[in-house]
Amino acid sequence: MKVLKFGGTSVGKPERMHxxxxxxxxDQDTKIVVLSALSGTTNALVEIGQSLSDGKKxxxxxxxxxxxxxxxxxxxxxxxxxEGKQHANAIVDEHFEFLNIILKISFNEALNKxxxxxxxxxSTKLFNAYLVEKGVKAVLLxxxxxxxxxxxxxxxxxxxxxxxxxxxxxNKGINLFITQGYICRNARGEVDNLKRGGSDYSASLIGxxxxxxxxxxxxxxxxxxxxxxxxxxxxxxxxxxxxxxAAELAYFGAKILHxxxxxxxxxxxxxxxxxxxxxxxxxxTIITEMPNGxxxxxxxxxxxxxxxxxxxxxxxxxxxxxxxxxxxxxKYRTPIDMITTSEVAVSLTIDQSxxxxxxxxxLQPFGTVELDHHQAIVSIVGNEVAATPEILSRLxxxxxxxxxxxxxxxxxxxxxxxxxxxxxKNQTLQLLNKGLFNL
Numbered sequence: 377m378k379v380l381k382f383g384g385t386s387v388g389k390p391e392r393m394h395x396x397x398x399x400x401x402x403d404q405d406t407k408i409v410v411l412s413a414l415s416g417t418t419n420a421l422v423e424i425g426q427s428l429s430d431g432k433k434x435x436x437x438x439x440x441x442x443x444x445x446x447x448x449x450x451x452x453x454x455x456x457x458x459e460g461k462q463h464a465n466a467i468v469d470e471h472f473e474f475l476n477i478i479l480k481i482s483f484n485e486a487l488n489k490x491x492x493x494x495x496x497x498x499s500t501k502l503f504n505a506y507l508v509e510k511g512v513k514a515v516l517l518x519x520x521x522x523x524x525x526x527x528x529x530x531x532x533x534x535x536x537x538x539x540x541x542x543x544x545x546x547n548k549g550i551n552l553f554i555t556q557g558y559i560c561r562n563a564r565g566e567v568d569n570l571k572r573g574g575s576d577y578s579a580s581l582i583g584x585x586x587x588x589x590x591x592x593x594x595x596x597x598x599x600x601x602x603x604x605x606x607x608x609x610x611x612x613x614x615x616x617x618x619x620x621x622a623a624e625l626a627y628f629g630a631k632i633l634h635x636x637x638x639x640x641x642x643x644x645x646x647x648x649x650x651x652x653x654x655x656x657x658x659x660x661t662i663i664t665e666m667p668n669g670x671x672x673x674x675x676x677x678x679x680x681x682x683x684x685x686x687x688x689x690x691x692x693x694x695x696x697x698x699x700x701x702x703x704x705x706x707k708y709r710t711p712i713d714m715i716t717t718s719e720v721a722v723s724l725t726i727d728q729s730x731x732x733x734x735x736x737x738x739l740q741p742f743g744t745v746e747l748d749h750h751q752a753i754v755s756i757v758g759n760e761v762a763a764t765p766e767i768l769s770r771l772x773x774x775x776x777x778x779x780x781x782x783x784x785x786x787x788x789x790x791x792x793x794x795x796x797x798x799x800x801k802n803q804t805l806q807l808l809n810k811g812l813f814n815l
Contacts, residue, residue, distance in 0.1 A: 377544075379588045381410040381557060381579035385596040386653040387499055388415030390453035393506060399594075399656055401512055406551040408517065408582055411503060412558065412575040413495025414450070417443070424475070425491045428483040437479060444472045447498065454502060460509035467501045489567045493520075496556035496575075504554050514552040517543060523560040523578060525568060531560075531577075533640070537585040544586070555582070576634035580648070584640035590647045593633065598652035599661035600625065600632055602674045603809045607802050610815040614674060615659065618667035621674075621757055622648070624791045628713075628755035629678035638663070667759035672767055672812045674757050677801050680727055681713065681751040683781060684736075687721040688743025697742070698722065704738045713753055714784045714793055723782055725753065725795060751781060752801040755793045756812065762789050767812070774811025778804050 380400060387393050400409055413421075420443045427436035451464040471494050478487060496519070504516045522539035524532045544553070557575025562568035570577045576593055583591040597605070599613035600622070617625070619642035626633040632650060641648050642665070651660040686701060701722060705712055708731035715724040726732075732747075739745045761767055762785060771792065782795035796804050809815050 377586055377588050378405055378407045378590055378592065379410060379579050379583040379586070380407055380592045380594060381575055382412065382594045382653065383575065383596070384412040384415035384417070386594050387411055387503065390450055392653065393454060393503055395653060395656075396503070396594075397507060397510065397512065399653070400552065404551055408553045408555060408586070408588075410555055410557045410575060410579045410582065411496065411499045413499050416446075417495035417498070418492065421492050421495055425483075425488040428478070428491075429488070433479050437476075440472065440475045440479075444468065444475075447472070447502075451502065454506055455509050457509055460505065463508065464502055464505045467498065467505060471498050486566050489569060492569055493556075493559045493567050496559050500554050500556050507552075507554070512552070513550065514554055515547050515550050517553045517555040519556040519559050519578065520561055520567060523581070525560055525562050525570070527563040529562070531570075531581050531640075533581065533585055536581060540582065540585050570636070573634035574636075576637035577640075580637040580640040580646075583646050583648075584644045587644060588646055590649060591641055592649045592651055593637075594651050594653045595632055596652065596654055597632060598655050598658035599650045600630060600674060602813060603805055604629075604631075604675075604677060607805050608809045608815075610809065612815075613659070614661050616668040617661060617663045617673060618759060618790075619663060619665060620790050621667060621759060622663045624755060624757045624788065625674055625676045627678075628753055628757070628791070628793065629676040630674070670758065670760040671764050672756050672758040672761050675805060675808050675812070676755050676757065677805060678713070678727065678753040678755070679798065679801070681725050681753050681795065681798075682727070682729060682732065683723060683725050683748040683751050683795060684739070685721055685723045685746040685748075686739055686743050687746070701739070701742065704735055707738075708735055710735065714782055714795060716782050716784065725751065725782070748781065748797075750798040751795055752798045752804075753793055753795055754801065754804050754808070755791055756808065757791050760789050762786055762792055768792070770811050771808065774807045775804060778807065 382396050387396060424436050424439045447468045455461050455464050507514045522536055524535055526532055557578040558569050560568050560570060579591050601611040601613055603611045605611045619638055623638040626635040626638060645665055648663040649660055652658045710726050710728050710731055713725045736745050778796055778800050780794050784793040
């Protein structure tokens with residue numbers, strides 16, 4: 377059994393849904409198809425939730441009506457028969473009736489999670505309606521009936537596995553299942569989600585739960601590129617990556633893949649393919665356990681970084697100093713991306729500002745705390761890249777004009793990371809593309 381995930385741009389237009397239907401019915405392999413919300417929908421739902429949170433119900437109503445109008449137009453082009461249009465419009469009726477009802481309800485975070493879930497529920501039901509019209513035999517598999525997270529927001533793979541197995545067993549003879557990405561239920565049984573980009577995570581978790589032969593992530597780009605094609609003119613798709621390389625790239629900014637989506641597939645050694653819905657014949661990128669050679673494979677950048685420097689002469693040889701520093705970040709569940717130390721200072725980076733004021737306040741007893749906002753991490757990733765001598769020399773030769781704020785080298789064999797001010801990010805990516813790949 378295979379798992380195929382299609383992102384928002386892959387299903388964002390009626391003709392693209394038609395193409396996806398052709399792709400998944402091209403053979404008789406048993407597969408679970410995971411869909412994101414139509415492109416733009418989640419952002420629209422976030423705005424509706426924000427308006428309600430701010431008490432702006434008239435504005436929320438206008439936003440709901442605008443989104444509903446978009447879906448009515450989508451349905452007109454998605455299905456063609458009177459029966460198909462009736463079926464699809466009934467789906468739109470159901471979900472926008474819910475969105476209109478919430479205008480009369482007191483807003484809270486649990487309700488907001490219900491609002492955000494509407495995108496995936498709509499896309500999968502409308503896609504299934506199109507399959508019904510075309511006579512394709514498929515079963516809609518509600519993610520809210522099997523995808524769950526515990527009180528620490530971690531996926532409950534044993535429960536997911538048991539529920540999926542029971543559902544598939546109940547539908548013997550069916551080789552096509554459609555389900556939602558992103559959404560789940562939490563430990564309280566409420567509707568929740570796997571955060572932005574979570575449809576990749578859903579696909580990987582499902583793949584792990586059913587021991588899939590492979591997980592396919594379909595987007596609008598032909599695989600993982602060696603650099604950001606939105607910023608750098610000359611890039612190329614990478615044929616093969618190891619799980620470790622892909623995990624580093626995803627975490628440090630490669631937009632094609634959600635960072636959390638690697639570990640379930642890696643844990644169960646399930647190959648992951650990154651493919652292009654617009655060019656289905658393109659080779660794409662395959663991610664497996666084994667690397668394909670050494671050296672630099674790709675460059676990724678992560679925006680929105682904050683650098684924090686704690687300077688204190690008291691830390692010299694102070695036993696437990698770093699532990700106390702880390703405990704502050706642990707308390708506020710704020711992960712650290714990079715860290716460098718000297719005898720009198722610790723510099724580190726975070727990409728979450730939610731608890732920044734509290735963190736700074738608790739760090740101040742340890743010494744002087746300095747903040748640098750608007751930073752970017754640029755990572756050079758590849759198997760044994762940190763142990764390849766010429767890579768480091770070429771890296772620094774390429775960046776003679778760029779002021780480097782921090783360097784992380786040796787923490788991973790697969791990654792060399794540098795911190796630069798955000799204003800230098802694009803130039804850094806372009807210079808490294810030329811210096812490391814001769815492009």
